[in-house]
Amino acid sequence: MAEAKAATSAATAANAADAAKTGAAGAGGMHRYRTHTCGALTAAAEGTVARISGWVHRVRDHGGVLFIDLRDHYGITQVVADPDSAAFKTAETVRSEWVIRVDGKVRARPEGTANAELPTGMIEVYATEIEVLSQAKELPVPVFGEPDYPEDLRLTYRFLDLRRESLHAIIMKRLEITRDIRDRMHAAGFNEFPTPILTASSPEGARDFLVPSRIHAGKFYALPQAPQQYKQLLMVSGFDRYFQIAPCFRDEDPRADRLPGEFYQLDVEMSFVEQEDIFQTMEPILTEMFERFAGGRPVTNDWPRIPYEEAISRYGSDKPDLRNPIEMQDVTEHFRDSGFKVFAGMIAKDPAVRVWAIPAPRGGSRAFCDRMNSWAQGEGQPGLGYIFWRRTTTVSGDAVRAFELLTEEQRQEYDERHGVWETAGPIAKNIGDERSEAIRNQLGLGSGAAVFFVAGNPAKFYKFAGAARDRVGTELKLVDENRFALAWIVDFPFYEWNEDEKKIDFSHNPFSMPQGGAEALEGEDLLSVKAFQYDLVCNGSEIVSGGLRNHQPELMVKAFEKVGMSREDVERDFGGLYRAFQYGAPPHGGMAAGIDRIVMLITGAKNLRDIALFPMNQQASDLLMGAPAQATSKQLQELSLRVIPQKKE
Numbered sequence: 001m002a003e004a005k006a007a008t009s010a011a012t013a014a015n016a017a018d019a020a021k022t023g024a025a026g027a028g029g030m031h032r033y034r035t036h037t038c039g040a041l042t043a044a045a046e047g048t049v050a051r052i053s054g055w056v057h058r059v060r061d062h063g064g065v066l067f068i069d070l071r072d073h074y075g076i077t078q079v080v081a082d083p084d085s086a087a088f089k090t091a092e093t094v095r096s097e098w099v100i101r102v103d104g105k106v107r108a109r110p111e112g113t114a115n116a117e118l119p120t121g122m123i124e125v126y127a128t129e130i131e132v133l134s135q136a137k138e139l140p141v142p143v144f145g146e147p148d149y150p151e152d153l154r155l156t157y158r159f160l161d162l163r164r165e166s167l168h169a170i171i172m173k174r175l176e177i178t179r180d181i182r183d184r185m186h187a188a189g190f191n192e193f194p195t196p197i198l199t200a201s202s203p204e205g206a207r208d209f210l211v212p213s214r215i216h217a218g219k220f221y222a223l224p225q226a227p228q229q230y231k232q233l234l235m236v237s238g239f240d241r242y243f244q245i246a247p248c249f250r251d252e253d254p255r256a257d258r259l260p261g262e263f264y265q266l267d268v269e270m271s272f273v274e275q276e277d278i279f280q281t282m283e284p285i286l287t288e289m290f291e292r293f294a295g296g297r298p299v300t301n302d303w304p305r306i307p308y309e310e311a312i313s314r315y316g317s318d319k320p321d322l323r324n325p326i327e328m329q330d331v332t333e334h335f336r337d338s339g340f341k342v343f344a345g346m347i348a349k350d351p352a353v354r355v356w357a358i359p360a361p362r363g364g365s366r367a368f369c370d371r372m373n374s375w376a377q378g379e380g381q382p383g384l385g386y387i388f389w390r391r392t393t394t395v396s397g398d399a400v401r402a403f404e405l406l407t408e409e410q411r412q413e414y415d416e417r418h419g420v421w422e423t424a425g426p427i428a429k430n431i432g433d434e435r436s437e438a439i440r441n442q443l444g445l446g447s448g449a450a451v452f453f454v455a456g457n458p459a460k461f462y463k464f465a466g467a468a469r470d471r472v473g474t475e476l477k478l479v480d481e482n483r484f485a486l487a488w489i490v491d492f493p494f495y496e497w498n499e500d501e502k503k504i505d506f507s508h509n510p511f512s513m514p515q516g517g518a519e520a521l522e523g524e525d526l527l528s529v530k531a532f533q534y535d536l537v538c539n540g541s542e543i544v545s546g547g548l549r550n551h552q553p554e555l556m557v558k559a560f561e562k563v564g565m566s567r568e569d570v571e572r573d574f575g576g577l578y579r580a581f582q583y584g585a586p587p588h589g590g591m592a593a594g595i596d597r598i599v600m601l602i603t604g605a606k607n608l609r610d611i612a613l614f615p616m617n618q619q620a621s622d623l624l625m626g627a628p629a630q631a632t633s634k635q636l637q638e639l640s641l642r643v644i645p646q647k648k649e
Helices: 002-024 088-093 151-156 165-187 228-236 275-293 308-315 341-349 366-378 399-404 408-418 426-443 458-475 553-561 567-573 575-583 595-603 633-638
Strands: 049-062 065-072 075-081 099-108 123-134 210-212 220-222 241-250 261-271 305-307 354-360 385-392 420-424 450-456 486-490 495-498 503-506 533-538 541-548 588-594
Touching (some): 049 075, 065 099, 075 088, 165 595, 228 241, 228 575, 228 588, 275 486, 305 308, 308 486, 420 426, 567 575
Antiparallel strands (some): 210 220, 354 450, 385 420
């Protein structure tokens, strides 16, 4: 609420002067609708006559005196009408969300009724005339407060939903953020280039939205999944630093972290750069942007560079939440030839098997360990083995009374100094005290801690291990939710194994440069080749993806041949880029930052649809405008199209 009011106050300061300038436009020297916005009047205006217009936020009847909170984009002004006012009869008729014009005298609020939280809270407007500009039917969704209404109903009446103070403020915050990014990019020497929306289909990992051509019957344009090829072509054209707040279109199934249909990204490309140049250029831009809108929350200034393989082994994710201090470790050797036959047998049978430990400081109770075990079973796992430790002290005689007088903190300190370790849990019984103690020492755990174990081929279990790490951190309240933790994830694999198609495929962006160049693609183990490909993660979300580009045409062909595409395929699917590289292409690279995710992180919005103006629902339907819709017979005929009904199964 305070943030929304602050945003309103800032907007008022910027716009009140413009509104006042229009005051002489109407008859009698007064503008037809307003001399001031509903956020502009302060104690300095006391005694003046003002005209304001807006929506009736609410009406309150205090003993026959009517108080109308009048709202517009800039704020709220209290309007008063009593039976002595010529406006009273009209005031009695107005209802919530009617649009009205009010003329009246600005006066100080009576003693004890001022509202210091509102910019207009020191004054009120005593109404002398009220004109109803527009009436409102009974609202299908309320705009006052934060109602928990079905999402589809809110999206159908999005124009009403957007009137809510919190949502209105988020949208304005989004505009501030994008304006700030633009200013910083221009200051850093970048130029904003618009790229085409109607383009050619390009196989980049997602389905295209196709647009049929009327002039070229039977042919289709595609909406761009990203301006990837165009921004690279701009570098070949000699433009050195490009950026764009770009709309991107992907016909994907619904995803929790992306709006269906379209999304926006800060698209960036630079010529004659290495990976570190891009990092050094973009880090201050994004850090300063976060700091401006963080509301005092700390922002990581020195972003670590974490190799992909290290991120997987330490955090179980390539987008780790670094606010969680838990780091996993490999403890395979402690289980080799141990008494815990389940893990020992797996290790002996398959050299790819590893055992990972997930430490849980303060998790050393049977109740917590059992809860984690039950959670794992709910995730489809057989369970989650664990060990936990306590350090206990035995006291007797006269020391008992003294020990009882100690605080809990003092007792723990005494236990740490003088107590003996007590190890518990089913795995501890099987591997023995010596191995258990070795695990505790490796992980650096103290009294009251636990550790959970996951075993198998890491390629198959790392996501579950990462989820367990997240669960432990959340359950034990170890995550510092009041800061922004950013890091680069680097050295992504260039290729990956496509299990569905039983072949090698690109792991990330097919236009990235392989580390080691052409020689790296000559080896037998293509899955070990790294790419100059990187992501930026923040609080467990990927907000940037980028890389250095493969700007050498023969190396480009070679890279695609490894995934089964021929030279002819490359020339057909990426002809513009391939031809351009024949005529002198500079080394170049860049990135794309997800605007929607950045706004969501900064504002604390819980749903991506709360940071977009007119989003679709999870079924990719625009309930407000009724899209997608059937085309008319005439439209289909002009496009040389015929709709084939789908067969019912």
